[in-house]
Amino acid sequence: MYQLKLLQLLGIHEYENSFYLEINLQLDEEAHVFWEVDSETALSLKRVSDFSNEHLYRLSFHTNNNKSSITKHYLDQSTRIEFTCSDQYIEALTALKQLEAITELDKLPFISRKLAKNTSQEASQMLESEVKDGSVPKTKRKLSWLITPLLITVLAIFTAYTGHSILISASTLPSGEALWVDRPSADKALSLEEEQVKEKPKTMLLKENITIVENHKTPYVELIEDISSKLPKGMVALTFDDGPSQFTGEIVDILKEFGVGGTFFTIGTNVKQYPEQVKYIAENGFSIGTHSMTHANLAASSKSKQEKELVQSSEAIEAITGEQVTLFRPPFGAMNDTTTRIVTSHGKKTVLWNNDTRDWETRNAGKIIQHIKTTDVTGSIILLHETKATVDALPAIITYLLEQDLQIVTLR
Ligand SMILES: [Zn+2]
Incomplete structure (x- = not known):
């Protein structure tokens, strides 16, 4: 039977000269672990992500010629952005894709449950300031990927659509995927973002x-x-x-x-x-x-x-x-x-x-x-x-x- 497999990216860290993706893998159960990756993939991913905001990122299981993509979810918007990845990353991604149960996760050599065994001081070189010892993420990071669609829906319902549009740069997307994402106008009485500058919706x-x-x-x-x-x-x-x-x-x-x-x-x-x-x-x-x-x-x-x-x-x-x-x-x-x-x-x-x-x-x-x-x-x-x-x-x-x-x- 087919199982839904989701890979959420929670952060990118540098620790003792190695790079780690902090991920939440949802399979039969969920697991919050660290995935050691090469520096090039880590930096390429870092260029297309920003963990200082309440964005949620989903990593794609799909790769094509050393390119993969990440989908950013924020309120009612979701956008897909491409990044460059190494053969090593593709191999690891394939292993994750083939997992049938969360219990098998620990058998993968590139996966660890914690970044540091001891104290937060050891993790001083982290690229992201939020995570301290890697095992105690901030509350916002604990958002279950399972509830993400629900969260997005709820936020969307209670958030005004100001007609605000964002353009996804054609250069960061797979060819032919440049698009405008519109936020249609809706009931202003629900507005929580009234200070936001109103723009005319655009379409392309x-x-x-x-x-x-x-x-x-x-x-x-x-x-x-x-x-x-x-x-x-x-x-x-x-x-x-x-x-x-x-x-x-x-x-x-x-x-x-x-x-x-x-x-x-x-x-x-x-x-x-x-x-x-x-x-x-x-x-x-x-x-x-x-x-x-x-x-x-x-x-x-x-x-x-x-x-x-x-x-x-x-x-x-x-x-x-x-x-x-x-x-x-x-x-x-x-x-x-x-x-x-x-x-x-x-x-x-x-x-x-x-x-x-x-x-x-x-x-x-x-x-x-x-x-x-x-x-x-x-x-x-x-x-x-x-x-x-x-x-x-x-x-x-x-x-x-x-x-x-x-x-x-x-x-x-
Ligand atoms: Zn018919």
Whole structure:
């Protein structure tokens, strides 16, 4: 069974002419240990991290040509930054990745439980002032990685979005990943940062014509093309068709638990049958698109029938959520020029997919997971359906995608 493995970086220390990463590894249990690394990797990591603030850092398990990345979490923002690493670091990272239980951690030669056996004075050469003897971290360092997503969510809810934007330097990111991270405006009454200078939100278009925004709930991308079937590399979208259903709530809860995005393409008749589920999707910040009123084959339908399928289903969703429906997915992926014209004239965007799990056919969680693991997932829009098998497979799918270092986004 797949296990979520998270590697949090708490500090970088120099002690007796060696460098150590202070890490928190979450596996079946959590362990707070020190990882001896070469000076080059330590310094390269130090350049992209700052432990004087309340930032939380997650180290990626993924490397590519002596490059790896670190994700910085702060309030509602998360940004990924690349750093250079040695072969030695990659070897150690691989060993950590292959660990199956925390108890095996002590067998790794580069891991130690403490930096110094005795007193704080011995650790005088530390790069970071916070840590004294390495075994007694400051309270803020004890923040469990497990509660981090929760913390971020809570902070996000109680923190104002001032429209403040940050630009991640293109030079510090993997190619094609330069992006603006926006903090959308929200209820000013909740503001805890009123002194902060207000800026107009900015967005930047990527090559692929997609605006990337991260909000307080789930990271999302705003599609710009009339018809989309893929995403930029480094991202992936999970899409759930044919609901809402008795499984919607569970799917939403799993997405929430992992703090990842999701998009639901609902059928109008089901929307009327499960209005509470529609509300639940929207309340939790996930997207709802229309998948027609009756799951009709639009390519084989008249113009008026097509329009009715689109409009009625959108109105059914809008009556519940109060938000305009902007995404559409044709049943069976079947559409013609008339469909495109109608969809565009109603200001909606068509979302297809480029990764079909065939979950509706197998109805088998193991096979769905196997499919995901054997296909090229980066940049994919994954097609799933609201079934028991999908619910059962979802935690393993998300874990796998996160381990591939992908950002799981909601589509808008
Ligand atoms: Zn369908």
